[in-house]
Amino acid sequence: MKIKNSVIWAMLFMAVIASGQSPYISVTAEKGDGVYSLLRKQGVDPYETFDDFIALNHENLRDSIHLYEGRTYFMPSTDSIPVVEDLKEAKPKSENAISYPIFGNKYAEVTTKSSKLKGTVYYLISGHGGPDPGAMTKFGNVYISEDEYAYDITLRLARELIAHGALVYVIIRDEDDGIRDDRILEMDKDEVAFPDKTIPLNQVARLKQRVDIVNELHKKHSGQFQRLIVTHVDSRSKGQNIDVFFYHHAESKNGKKLAENIHSTFAKKYRKYQPNRTYSGTFVDRTSLYLVKKTHPAMTFIEIGNIKNKKDQKRILEPDNRQALAKWISEGVISDFEEGEIGPIR
Template sequence: MLFILCNGIHCAYGQDSLPTIVAQKGDGILSLLRKQGVNPHEAYDDFIALNMDNLRDSVHLYEGRSYKIPQLPMDTVAVVDSIQKQSTKIKEIKGKEYSIFGKKYALVLPKSECLKETVYYLVSGHGGPDPGAMAMYRGKSIAEDEYAYDITLRLARELIAHGAKVHIIIRDPDDGIRDDRILEIDRDEVNYPKETIPLNQVARLKQRVEAVNQLYLKNKGKYQRLIVTHVDSRSKGQNIDVFFYHHEKSKNGKKLAESIHKTFQAKYKKFQPNRTYSGTFGDRTSLYMVKKTHPAMAYIEIGNIRNKKDQRRILDPDNRQALAKWISEGILLDYEGE
């Protein structure tokens, strides 16, 4: 039987009967699940739950170890109709397709309705003619906007699965969610709905602020929040943790940033107990997006694209999925605390 809970769809398995697979060199959670014919984004949480004691930092496989593979139905879920009658009723779980996530991940199945009454605006940094921070990895250029966008798409998918209405402000017509380490750089991103992104920095920021604020007015009276995602650029030797900003006068913005920050603290404490998490949250109203947008917001810096340790956090698709998952859990924590 499968049981529907508020915080997601969780499966009750006979764990001994589940298939197992030995991780090979180079395998990640997403690639391992895909090779087994399982949708990696639908089975990701259940894989983590089944194999928690056999993962490094909660997201990395150990080469040569065996892992249980969850078997998830893609379109139906059995629920208990009546314990007295000892019968089950089949309830169809209808997903919805979003082409922006790419062909592989277009279908989003519901996990809960916890965010049903909410509206979220997601903005990934830079885009269009401006790639943002740049670095080299194995002889190839990598750019901030591609990785911030990929994490943003993954976050959007998580929030939609929990019932939220999500507006993705910076959009790419053909990238979708990508599971590559090196994300090819292009210049075809547009600003919601389909506006060409200007090269001038002030014009670019003003354009996305206006898009968010216009949508905010249309949704007046609803619960609305904004998440802005960037990848920082500092000296190569500076390894930084994920940190968060909010508007100094926004009580709700502070609460949102703090909730996500607390979630990251808890994750690091659980999965990396010997490592001190130094990421912080605080106000930084000098930032244009923080200062000018209407919704309560959290501005997130994922890491230093030029630092080798931070590059592992950014380039590994499993890490990008974990980042999106942790941010979404912080957002759920924030909303549940209302």
């Protein structure tokens, strides 16, 4: 059974060390390693064992979450850790594993984790795309753009929600990108709007297209629990470091609750993994935004960070961080659904 309580992990760890009988494998972090990549190298599922790893090694981590190059870290007991298989060659083993090509070869196969979101419908929109790359900045000798990183996080979120039983519509989609484990995501302009509509060049036409698609699908799924999540990356001055923050419709009780639940999840994660800093992300109403104002499902609009700020760039450039963002958002989504609807308003 997987142990999640860090205090118990620490007590067990000290006990086995004192007895001279350690079931833990020690590994050395190399340049460029993150927690997820280190776990992945050892052939274990990084998403299932992340919390256990942090609990075992919390005194040897920078900001309670980052590795130090050249230091030794302990892996949780392999007796209870699921082995990661190469998804490029994987084939469905049972009715609980389904392949979704949009996630790319490596991540196409999605195994059911639970039925917590059974009966729900989620619409996911990543900002910009097609002829509009969104916010851009130069990183080293190359340019990076908002649409590519928002899309990667959105795909990772979609995969998490599907694994818990949700029906998910990825509204802005790039069939040949998939989930990418690169720091620099190559820019292109071949994104389309669900199912295969060309994205207009005109900004208002682009936004209206997305609104029309979501509202038509919302009508199709009338009577079901439906939510919309829009993901963007902000652009501000280079010196402005911002935390993840959320918008919702001023008159949408359920939209506010969704934003609040995800925001609360982020606050808890920061307290756990970065106790030495304060999470300053907010959730506020901003009905003036076109998508917030015009779409019918209860929704939240997420700004991931400032693409021009070096600290915020780490949040989006590192694939492990993009996965963590998706995981945390999904946990907030699950919490929101488990609390249920608040009245009939949006």
